[in-house]
Amino acid sequence: MWEVVVVGSVNADLVIGVDRRPAPGETVLGSDLVVHPGGKGANQAVAAARLGGRTGIVGRVGDDGHGRLLRDALAADGVDLAHLATTSGPSGVALITVGPDGDNSIIVSPGANARLTPADVAAARDMIAGAAVVSFQLEVPLPAVQAAARTAAAAGGRVVLNLSPPAPVPTDLLALCDPLVVNEHEAAYLLGGGEPGEPAALAGALLKRGPRSVVVTLGADGVLVADASGTAHVPSPKVEAVDTTGAGDAFTAALCLRLARGDGLSDAAAYAARAGAAAVRRPGAQPSYPTPAELP
Numbered sequence: 271m272w273e274v275v276v277v278g279s280v281n282a283d284l285v286i287g288v289d290r291r292p293a294p295g296e297t298v299l300g301s302d303l304v305v306h307p308g309g310k311g312a313n314q315a316v317a318a319a320r321l322g323g324r325t326g327i328v329g330r331v332g333d334d335g336h337g338r339l340l341r342d343a344l345a346a347d348g349v350d351l352a353h354l355a356t357t358s359g360p361s362g363v364a365l366i367t368v369g370p371d372g373d374n375s376i377i378v379s380p381g382a383n384a385r386l387t388p389a390d391v392a393a394a395r396d397m398i399a400g401a402a403v404v405s406f407q408l409e410v411p412l413p414a415v416q417a418a419a420r421t422a423a424a425a426g427g428r429v430v431l432n433l434s435p436p437a438p439v440p441t442d443l444l445a446l447c448d449p450l451v452v453n454e455h456e457a458a459y460l461l462g463g464g465e466p467g468e469p470a471a472l473a474g475a476l477l478k479r480g481p482r483s484v485v486v487t488l489g490a491d492g493v494l495v496a497d498a499s500g501t502a503h504v505p506s507p508k509v510e511a512v513d514t515t516g517a518g519d520a521f522t523a524a525l526c527l528r529l530a531r532g533d534g535l536s537d538a539a540a541y542a543a544r545a546g547a548a549a550v551r552r553p554g555a556q557p558s559y560p561t562p563a564e565l566p
């Protein structure tokens with residue numbers, strides 16, 4: 271019934287531009303506050319829905335003004351909200367200051383996202399088991415991710431995990447991933463830290479950790495895909511990058527959608543690279559996500 275179901279975070283991004291950040295005990299003036307809908311889960315759900323996918327989300331928002339704004343943003347793109355629960359207390363928030371060079375400093379307050387539980391996953395069983403592809407990131411508690419991944423896999427769905435933010439992943443969860451999606455830094459983290467090495471070697475080393483397949487995103491350089499049949503490089507279209515925020519989420523959502531529609535991994539990655547490239551041509555995360563007609 272659903273092509274893509276996202277189990278993940280929903281945040282309000284509160285953004286203020288500053289000339290410099292305050293030292294402890296100091297106050298500085300910043301620009302007007304801008305509030306954007308965000309969170310990796312919501313970003314991916316919006317990106318998949320805007321590309322035409324029948325999409326649902328499993329998550330939690332708070333019973334505050336941000337929660338209403340976040341719900342409205344997802345509804346505007348047609349995401350199924352039957353399993354977006356409302357928790358008493360604040361929604362997840364990312365406090366973002368943007369410096370004069372466009373550099374971000376971010377504090378995330380997980381809020382309602384931290385209250386997503388295996389019981390929520392059990393309540394959403396029909397949606398998770400009814401999805402062709404279920405997409406996960408790590409901004410909600412791991413027990414909920416594990417429970418949902420097991421439910422999806424048991425029902426014959428495909429599990430896609432984006433290791434963001436980087437955190438330890440149990441071996442049994444890694445074994446369900448088809449693919450595990452990482453950028454070079456997340457890949458290096460999973461392999462024990464240190465500087466990212468040669469991407470092809472990274473992809474091979476990641477596969478040995480147990481996922482069924484691996485996708486390493488390389489920004490403007492495109493993507494590496496790896497599975498038991500080998501490793502391939504998929505280029506990204508050349509575009510003028512304005513703001514790369516949320517490109518990874520647009521990429522992962524488009525990948526999930528094409529896998530749900532039966533593409534092989536390389537074809538799905540080629541389509542997803544077009545969605546990632548489209549997302550860097552406009553500022554912001556969700557506002558930058560393309561419709562099919564806007565793909566380069």
Ligand code: ATP
Pocket residue numbers: 452453486487488489490491492493505506507508509511514515516517518519521542543544545546547550
């Ligand atoms: P983020 O954390 O900023 O959301 P990420 O590090 O997870 O991103 P990236 O590798 O930066 O992910 O981007 C995902 C995909 O989007 C890339 O593999 C590529 O296909 C596309 N992409 C990103 N940046 C560019 C760019 N400057 N030009 C063309 N395509 C890009």
